[in-house]
Amino acid sequence: MSTTVAGILFVVSLIIALAAVHVPLGDYMYRAYSGEKHSKAEKGLYKLIGVQPGVEMTWAVYARSVLAFSAVSVLFLFFLQLIQGRLPLHLNDPGTKMTADLAWNTAISFVTNTNWQNYAGESTMGHVVQALGLGVQNFVSAAVGMAVAIALVRGFARRHTGELGNFWVDLVRGTTRILLPFAVVFAIVLVAGGVIQNLHVYDQVAQTVGNTGSQTLPGGLVASQETIKELGTNGGGFYNVNSAHPFENPTAWTNWVEIFLLLVISFSLPRTFGRMVGSKQQGYAIAAVMATLAIISVTLMNLFQLQHHGTVPSAIGASMEGVETRFGVSDSATFATATTLTSTGAVDSAHDSYTSLGGMMTMFNMQLGEVAPGGTxxxxxxxxxxxVITVFVAGLMVGRTPEYLGKKITPKEIKLAAAYFLVSPLIVLVGTAVAMALPGERAGMANSGAHGLSEVLYAFTSAANNNGSAFAGLSGNTVWWNTALGLAMVFGRFIPMIFVLALAGSLAAQGHTPASEGTLPTHRPQFVGMVAGVTVILVALTFLPMLALGPLAEGIHS
Structure with a gap:
């Protein structure tokens, strides 16, 4: 079987699996968030933290709850890292010193669901920090994102109310009813596939080649963290090389499982959306937009990578440089596409070594806003x-007040939607410009010229969109980079969430506008194509000049 045919079968099998679970998982999440009964364990937890689960929140209270919980999480993880040397199962001689700026960056990174890592996990973090700090944030940061999404859906579904649900209930249910059960099951699957799960700090094993000497192998609770890293679209690797490490991702089929996990919740949530707004067709339309963009991206990435040319591969004369040779070009390219179309950031190959246009696709996927299917x-x-932006544009074309799901999109709603869209580009472009203007920060680039610019552009794109993957050529563990990228992660995560919740509150306060002859049908292929087109055009208009100076310029000259 040729590698091309094998790659096609790999992608097709993923599509079939995701389609098969779309309805049952989407329906399950709908029941999880819509049920009125609370389990005994949930009631006990609510009592412990002083929450009244039956009391709903306005958008402002919901937003304050999100920010307060996240702020406490940052402080807890920040101090946990600084005292890790006094904790059990710590590293006696960590390879990377845990400074205050690195602890700040890492705490922000995991709380914002970014999981950007300016350190090597196996030589920096002890097991207690990995499990109690990073592992816990992998669950709850993903649950926060899901809670905000559910609040927005309630805004579309409800009428004449200022209430969007209870953040603490949504947080607990997302964690205990959805993320935790699936993480346990698939952790067992990964252990069966060879992913390690132990409490060993280091093991000394005999060399298998030459029968002389020994080598040091770091152990840890890898399978449990690997599962939620993908399922919650987190991305932080237990090991420095992430999912390219054989202890994290041993075989081709575990590679398939990990890609499936990082896509499955996000591709199933549109079904949950359809059920909550009372129209399954609307859910299918949103899922179709996501699938259309994803299939185009996977196809282009595979085509670009199969060309095997670019600055780094050409410079060293090796077309497979940077590719995970256990899996091959196509499987590596598919992983790279999936991880940058979501807010995951896990990698099984070095994006810095991709072809020029392949590297551009990883950036463009994130610049789309990671919506195909995006983060959890x-x-x-x-x-x-x-x-919402699409129906507004369509409404301008026909001279009508735009409507979506029976809600009028007035100037207030479109201002909030536009503000949401502009946050990430502003952070990316301003951050990149400032970094390139500072000689000391440019010195952190491993390459000069267009490829060096791509390293910096990728870093801010990844941070602002809460992805967490890196081009791998940038030396980011400095006070300036830790601070700048930390701020990009904070602003890129929470400012958009505030706009989303404000929009949800505005929509929930409205009544329902019946559809008329002039209403744009939002469940048909025409609307699917319009949303996909608006998404690509908006991103192209925003980022094309910068991409032209980076990966496109590199591709022309390679």
Whole structure:
């Protein structure tokens, strides 16, 4: 079987699996968030933290709850890292010193669901920090994103109310009813596939080649963290090389499982959306937009990578440089596409070594806003924002007040939607410009010229869109980079969430406008094509000049 045919079968099998679970998982999440009964464990937890689960919140209270919980999480993880040397199962001689700026960057990174890592996990973090700090944030940061998405959907579904649900209930249910059960099951699957799960700090094993000497192998609770890293679209690797490490991703079929996990919740949430707004067709339309953009991106990435030319591969004369040779070009390209179309950031190959246009695709995927299908929760609310912008543009064309799901899109709603869309580009472009203007920060680039610019552009794109992957050529563990990228992650995560919740509150306060002959049908292929087109055009208009100076210029000269 040729590698091309094998790659096609790999992608097709993923599509079939995601389609098969779309309805049952989407329906399950709908029941999880819509049920009125609370389990005994949930009631006990609510009592412990002083929450009244039956009391709903306005958008402002919901937003304050999100920010307060996230702020406490940042402080907890920040101090946990600084005292890790006094904790059990710590590293006696960490390879990377845990400074205050690195602890700040890492705490922000995991709380914002970014998981950008300016350190090597296996030589920096002890097991307690990995599990109690990073592992816990992998669950709750994903649950926060899902909670905000559900609040926005309630805004579309409800009428004449200022209430969007209870953040603490949504947080607990997302964690305990959805993320935790699936993480346990698939952790067992990964252990069966060879992913390690132990409490060993280091093991000394005999060399298998030459029968002389020994080598040091770091252990840890890898399978449990690997599962939620993908399922919650987090991305932080237990090991420095992430999913390219054989202890994290041993075989071709575990590679398939990990890609499936990082896509499955985000592709199923549109079904949950359809059920909550009372129209399954609307859910199918949103899922179709996501699928259309994803299939185009996977196809282009595979085509670009199969060309095997670019600055780094050409410079070293090796077309497979940077590719995970256990899996091959196509499977590596598919992983790269999936991880940058979502807010995951896990990698099984070095994006810095991709072809020029392949590297551009990883950036463009993130610049889309990671909506195809995007992060757990953030992908759905990002796509719904783009749907709102699309019906506004369509309304201008026919001279009508635009409507979506029976809600009028007035100047207030479109201002909130536009503000949401502009946050990430502003952070990316301003951050990149400032970094390139500072000689000391340019010195952190491993390459000069267009490829060096791509490293910096990728870093801010990844941080502002809460992805977490890196081009790998940038030396980011400095006070300036830790601070700048930390700010990009904070602003890129929470400012858009505030706009989303404000929009949800505005929509929930409205009544329902019956559809008329002039109403744009938002469940048909025409609307699917319009949303996909608006998404690509908006991103192209915003980022094309910068891409032209980076990966496109590199591709022309390679």
């Amino acid at each position: 929760g953030s992908g759905l609310y990002g796509m719904l924002i783009l749907a």
